[in-house]
Amino acid sequence: MSLLQSSKKKDKRVLSGTCPDPKCQARLFFPAHGSVSIECTECGQRHEQRSLLNVEEVTDPDVVLHNLLRNALLGVTGAPKKGTELVKVMGLSNYHCKLLSPVLTRYGMDKQTGKAKLLRDMNQGEMFDCSLLGDRAFLIEPDHVSTMGYGKDRSGSLIYLHDTLEEVKKANGNRECLIPVHVDGDGHCLVHAVSRALVGRELFWHALRENLKQNFKQNLDRYKALFQDFIDAAEWEDIINECDPLFIPPEGVPLGLRNIHIFGLA
Ligand SMILES: [Zn+2]
Structure with missing residues (x-):
């Protein structure tokens, strides 16, 4: 010894x-x-x-x-x-969130039994309505700011957002009140970002994409009129297809949503 x-x-x-x-x-x-x-x-x-x-x-x-x-x-x-997607914070990893998300689109918790039940069977519609999260804003615990895969982003946003973040800091009396946080770069990063900003977890990427698709479909005429100077009418079919959670782009086209989808999500 x-x-x-x-x-x-x-x-x-x-x-x-x-x-x-x-x-x-x-x-x-x-x-x-x-x-x-x-x-x-x-x-x-x-x-x-x-x-x-x-x-x-x-x-x-x-x-x-x-x-x-x-x-x-x-x-x-x-x-x-452990990769960033496997780091667990309070028992939940990004990987768990990614797997759970499609379930949360269709299921909720039955308050009496505590078990999962189709939203439809609880008279809450076919899918989760993301606008219910509209009044939420995620506040990160100071202890978690440096946690890999959860806290401050390390992919370079601190550099390219530097000037903007400085302005925000100045406006808050030189206190750091807003930080870019990590999201997984798996092709759902835009909806992950929205989900994290609302509830702190990447739990609603799937419902957000489903909601976005439905929103474009239901309000297509309004969107077409609003964006007619920027988006060709023939493009809308692609834009709507790209919202689908299972959308896979053709060869050579980068994975991910684009600016018009940000308008839709907003
Ligand atoms: Zn631990």
Whole structure:
């Protein structure tokens, strides 16, 4: 066990602590020396060492060895680090949201049984009405601002939005009240962004696209008249088809919605 003998020069103790996310609470092991932030092996969030709960020294050499081996082996086999879509915040990852979203378009919760029930069977229409979320605005917890896949965007928006964000900050008495947050770049980024701005999660990408499609169809004549100087009448069929959650663009055409869809969503 020479590996684990303590040395005077470096702190070779192994500590353990609990992930501070109340929905995670995984027990994490890390060397006392050199780890300022620790990536949670369970939820994937990175936490400052000082924000972990119940930090204590691990003295059982078997537990220490087990965890050193585990970390080393996981490193060797190249088990991928959690991607942004798998990082769980309060128990929910972007991947969960992506899978749940189509269900939420058609189902709601029956208040009596707590179970999922078709919206239609509860007299709430064929699909979820996104305008019900219209008065919502998401407020991020300061602790989550730096959380990968959930907090501040790292894809470059801080650079290209720099001047705009500075203006917004100035208007708020130099307080940072608005930040660009992460959304997944999976072809649904526009509706993910709207969903996150409303409820903080990428839960409504599917319903937003379905609602948008229906909105264009129902008000097509008005849209045609409003945008007649900018959009050729023949283009509307494509615009409506592009709203579909399952839309796949032809070869070579980039995936994603465009400016006219922003008007529709608004
Ligand atoms: Zn965790």
